Amino acid sequence: MPTDLARNRPRPARRPTAMRTVRRLVVAALLPLVVVGCGSGGQSPGGSAGTVSGVVLSAPSCPVERAGSPCPPRTVSGADVVAVRAGKTVAHVRAGADGRFEFQFAAGDYTVTARQVGGIGTSASAMVVVRAGLVATVTLTVDSGIR
Numbered sequence: 001m002p003t004d005l006a007r008n009r010p011r012p013a014r015r016p017t018a019m020r021t022v023r024r025l026v027v028a029a030l031l032p033l034v035v036v037g038c039g040s041g042g043q044s045p046g047g048s049a050g051t052v053s054g055v056v057l058s059a060p061s062c063p064v065e066r067a068g069s070p071c072p073p074r075t076v077s078g079a080d081v082v083a084v085r086a087g088k089t090v091a092h093v094r095a096g097a098d099g100r101f102e103f104q105f106a107a108g109d110y111t112v113t114a115r116q117v118g119g120i121g122t123s124a125s126a127m128v129v130v131r132a133g134l135v136a137t138v139t140l141t142v143d144s145g146i147r
Contacts, residue, residue, distance in 0.1 A: 075099030
């Protein structure tokens, strides 16, 4: 029966076998592909990504709208814009000073929601179908609260 000293001795160094060498080469070859895939920002390989381009507006923008006196919606600077697919948030951006935003996604169905920051904090949502290589445009109009 081995003594305690015999069990606590360090193991001799193992020489790499052919199987261990092959395993290491496979891992070394696949690791960069996994890292690149993780950093793609929701895009699928092979150019199957599409673009969602949109603008966030606020309306009404005048307390009283009259015929012949246009009162167009105003852009919402800094609105929170979130994209959801299959119940999971896949992207979050802030609209620019001109109310515009843009995402790139793998093809599929998404719900895009804009929330006005500050003020009464209203929101607007739209379903967007993203197709590979195409641009889907969306206008989200939040309630300004003006009555």
